[in-house]
Amino acid sequence: MxxxxxxxxxxxxxxxxxxxxxxxxxxxxxxxxxxxxxxxxxxxxxxxSARQEKSLETIATLPVSEMYAEAQDRIAAGELNMALVILEGAAQRDHARSATAIGEMYDPARWGEIPSPFTKPDPIEARRWYAKATELGDPRAAELMASLSAWEEAQ
Structure with missing residues (x-):
């Protein structure tokens, strides 16, 4: 007080x-x-702060590459839930790197390396987002999916 x-x-x-x-x-x-x-x-x-004042409505009107950059800034600031919402919006607009980033948040093979708003990993969701990112043309998503498959086989 x-x-x-x-x-x-x-x-x-x-x-x-x-x-x-x-x-x-x-x-x-x-x-x-x-x-x-x-x-x-x-x-x-x-x-x-300027960051707090930037509304989701404003962010949603940005080009997807700028939405992705905003999400990365939010991750760096520890605002993981907001970053996830922004990434989901960009992925819905077919931004491959955003879909990959969401997959990484779920990925048990990357758990602890990548900041995540989730309390536990979810390989099914990670695979789903990697598949979407691969369809959208992100070659890194295919590599991460292979890494996830190798992790699952080792379990």
Missing amino acids: VLLLVGGFSVNKVMVAGVALIILIGAGAVGAVYGSDIVNWLRFGEKS
């Missing part, structure tokens, strides 16, 4: 935000500043 010293009294940030919002509403200023950094600070207690 963040405490501020106001006029000799300590108050938390939520109280300050609530009072400020009441003042803004009373002054008719909320419509003028709605969506600005000030209102975001009042709502969330901190300035929103």
Whole structure:
């Protein structure tokens, strides 16, 4: 909890935000500043990052290569669920590398090497995504499917 010293009294940030919002509403200023950094600070207690502000609707309008790059950035930032959603959107639009990346998230042969939002590997799903990526023309997906088959035989 963040405490501020106001006029000799300590108050938390939520109280300050609530009072400020009441003042803004009373002054008719909320419509003028709605969506600005000030209102975001009042709502969330901190300035929103550009990454958080980029909506899925906006990302979905990007070319698939840019969606793939955005997903890789999300993976690097540890936002694995969001990365998966973005990759699935790109794969639905026939982006082979995105389908391969999803397969890798499921692949037990690569488990622990590739960040994944899943709690356990799923060779059936990995194979399904590798097959789609292969159909879409990613030669690496065929190599990964062969590696998965070898892993399954060794089990």
